[in-house]
Amino acid sequence: MKEFAYARAGDAQEAAALIAQRPDATYLGGGTNLVDLMKLGVTDPGLLVDVSRLPYDRIEHRDDGSVLIGATVRNGDLAGDPGIRTRFPLLSQSLLSGASGQLRTVATVGGNLLQRTRCVYFQDVTKPCNKREPGTGCPAVQGAHRDLAVLGTSDHCVASHPSDMAVALVALDAVAHLRSVDGATRTVPVAELYLLPGDTPERETVLEHGDLITAVELPAPPPGAAMRYRKVRDRWSYAFALVSVATSVSVADDGSLTDVRIALGGVAPRPWRASVAEERLRGRRPDEETLREAARAELAAARPLPDNAFKVDLTVDLIVAGIRDLIARKDRA
Numbered sequence: 001m002k003e004f005a006y007a008r009a010g011d012a013q014e015a016a017a018l019i020a021q022r023p024d025a026t027y028l029g030g031g032t033n034l035v036d037l038m039k040l041g042v043t044d045p046g047l048l049v050d051v052s053r054l055p056y057d058r059i060e061h062r063d064d065g066s067v068l069i070g071a072t073v074r075n076g077d078l079a080g081d082p083g084i085r086t087r088f089p090l091l092s093q094s095l096l097s098g099a100s101g102q103l104r105t106v107a108t109v110g111g112n113l114l115q116r117t118r119c120v121y122f123q124d125v126t127k128p129c130n131k132r133e134p135g136t137g138c139p140a141v142q143g144a145h146r147d148l149a150v151l152g153t154s155d156h157c158v159a160s161h162p163s164d165m166a167v168a169l170v171a172l173d174a175v176a177h178l179r180s181v182d183g184a185t186r187t188v189p190v191a192e193l194y195l196l197p198g199d200t201p202e203r204e205t206v207l208e209h210g211d212l213i214t215a216v217e218l219p220a221p222p223p224g225a226a227m228r229y230r231k232v233r234d235r236w237s238y239a240f241a242l243v244s245v246a247t248s249v250s251v252a253d254d255g256s257l258t259d260v261r262i263a264l265g266g267v268a269p270r271p272w273r274a275s276v277a278e279e280r281l282r283g284r285r286p287d288e289e290t291l292r293e294a295a296r297a298e299l300a301a302a303r304p305l306p307d308n309a310f311k312v313d314l315t316v317d318l319i320v321a322g323i324r325d326l327i328a329r330k331d332r333a
């Protein structure tokens with residue numbers, strides 16, 4: 001591991017001033033992803049600006065039903081928050097499906113959103129990788145791609161996005177609050193935070209150097225929404241998603257869907273909002289065939305590789321089963 005400097009920021013202004021000093025400085029949250037990548041030599045920042053103790057550690061439930069979640073709230077605290085568990089259960093479920101209790105105690109909301117892909121070639125500096133070293137090639141296409149993406153990929157990169165929490169946030173229409181080094185603030189929907197690889201897979205988000213995530217905001221949940229996060233993985237614990245589906249539906253008395261939101265994980269380079277399927281289902285009373293057609297329409301754009309082609313049918317099945325089960329549930333709010 002290369003030598004690096006460390007500084008703990010007391011407030012956002014100090015963090016910005018520190019990070020602006022050098023182009024090779026980076027923020028440190030809980031360190032559960034960044035430090036691993038430094039040990040592997042995938043990244044070698046010269047300065048770590050520790051933002052994990054900035055005063056963004058509160059979960060604020062507002063009177064209008066929205067919630068402001070500070071960027072330094074730990075993943076375990078967010079998953080266990082009573083208001084999140086009851087009103088946004090799919091967010092809590094997504095967090096509890098990821099990592100381990102110990103990791104969730106340390107990992108932060110900001111760091112979770114910006115964790116890097118688990119593509120094995122990205123993590124192995126002895127191998128080429130367009131994302132790590134632009135222009136070197138993408139061995140995953142001919143090699144190990146079973147875990148990787150089928151939607152939104154390019155010839156230059158087929159990596160999948162690893163965060164479960166981000167999938168839930170996209171389904172919930174969450175918005176990220178950002179602060180740039182000059183102190184200016186802006187908001188970006190979490191769905192628009194991430195870029196597809198195209199021919200620049202090294203550029204993963206819309207963030208500029210020094211942009212700090214300060215919070216994530218959830219709008220009030222849709223009235224009467226039933227929601228769930230389902231994740232298929234190779235092992236019960238400590239495993240990233242092969243496919244995951246975050247679903248929220250509100251159902252009228254006649255059985256039609258007044259609101260439907262679906263986001264997919266494990267299948268794309270970013271958390272994938274299933275807008276095509278949603279559009280086909282909104283206002284409908286979906287029988288099994290309607291559900292299946294909508295899910296298939298979403299996956300029509302898939303470009304699977306030989307070893308991950310199974311993800312297409314698996315995703316269709318999960319979307320169908322997820323909505324069917326939520327419609328059937330008796331405990332809808």
Ligand SMILES: Cc1cc2nc3c(=O)[nH]c(=O)nc-3n(C[C@H](O)[C@H](O)[C@H](O)COP(=O)(O)OP(=O)(O)OC[C@H]3O[C@@H](n4cnc5c(N)ncnc54)[C@H](O)[C@@H]3O)c2cc1C
Nearest residue numbers: 029030031032033034098099108110111112114163164213
């Ligand atoms: C064994 C293991 C299993 C795991 N399994 C899962 C899983 O199943 N599902 C899942 O979703 N995750 C899983 N994870 C990943 C884990 O959730 C992430 O490592 C964690 O959420 C990262 O948060 P952190 O605060 O430690 O980020 P860090 O490692 O500190 O930082 C990650 C990135 O975010 C940047 N950053 C941090 N905070 C901010 C901020 N406020 N503003 C701007 N940039 C910031 C850092 O510069 C860095 O680039 C697993 C991790 C391990 C080690």
Ligand code: SF4
Nearest residue numbers: 119129138157158159
């Ligand atoms: S899929 Fe992306 S991250 Fe993986 S080797 Fe190819 S370029 Fe690198």
